[in-house]
Amino acid sequence: MENNILVVLPHPDDESFGASGTLAKRVHEGARVTYACLTLGEMGRNMGNPPFASRITLPAVRKLELAESCRSIGIQDVRMLGFHDKTIEFEPHEVLDGKIKSLIQELKPSLIITFYPGYSVHPDHDATGAAVIRTVRKMPEEKRPVVHCIAFSKNHEQYIGKPDVVNDVSDYIEQKINSIKAHRSQFMDILGEHEQSQDEMIKRFGKETFWTYRFDS
Numbered sequence: 500m501e502n503n504i505l506v507v508l509p510h511p512d513d514e515s516f517g518a519s520g521t522l523a524k525r526v527h528e529g530a531r532v533t534y535a536c537l538t539l540g541e542m543g544r545n546m547g548n549p550p551f552a553s554r555i556t557l558p559a560v561r562k563l564e565l566a567e568s569c570r571s572i573g574i575q576d577v578r579m580l581g582f583h584d585k586t587i588e589f590e591p592h593e594v595l596d597g598k599i600k601s602l603i604q605e606l607k608p609s610l611i612i613t614f615y616p617g618y619s620v621h622p623d624h625d626a627t628g629a630a631v632i633r634t635v636r637k638m639p640e641e642k643r644p645v646v647h648c649i650a651f652s653k654n655h656e657q658y659i660g661k662p663d664v665v666n667d668v669s670d671y672i673e674q675k676i677n678s679i680k681a682h683r684s685q686f687m688d689i690l691g692e693h694e695q696s697q698d699e700m701i702k703r704f705g706k707e708t709f710w711t712y713r714f715d716s
């Protein structure tokens with residue numbers, strides 16, 4: 500079982516749907532988790548929503564939301580890397596990859612969780628996953644951490660097949676819901692008006708899937 504896990508995702512809230520249950524489970528089993536969040540998601544507003552944050556205050560709001568989400572999950576170490584939202588694909592590779600490389604050297608993770616480049620919908624997601632893959636690929640094969648990718652683009656299974664990692668996180672549904680709820684500037688409506696039953700929540704959020712990245716193909 501992996502004991503040092505590094506999560507590399509671009510936006511505060513990327514952790515919630517795809518990985519929070521898995522991370523809560525791993526923390527419970529004794530893992531140490533570092534979440535490297537590339538941006539503050541400061542562009543995450545549309546049509547005046549959320550009403551309680553302006554363009555100026557949103558970064559501070561999202562920082563607090565991220566801290567709350569990580570507390571709910573049990574993540575011990577959060578690094579905000581300070582890149583700008585919606586610009587990851589334009590960052591020079593040496594800067595982006597250099598940050599990831601130094602985190603890997605410092606933390607020596609046995610597992611990295613990131614987005615599957617090309618199958619993760621948002622350009623920031625794809626660019627983040629691509630940077631992780633480039634960086635890990637350059638490491639000697641025997642030193643590479645396992646990389647688990649999150650994918651959710653349309654028809655992704657046509658190209659990358661079924662996920663090889665399927666985690667039942669129903670015992671950690673409370674942590675997951677609290678992580679989602681922490682990001683209230685983004686997900687005000689997503690959980691619905693009425694409180695859903697535990698069973699509904701487990702049906703909706705109780706499984707998390709990952710693709711182990713294959714460096715040989």
Ligand SMILES: [Zn+2]
Pocket residue numbers: 509510512513621624
């Ligand atoms: Zn995102």
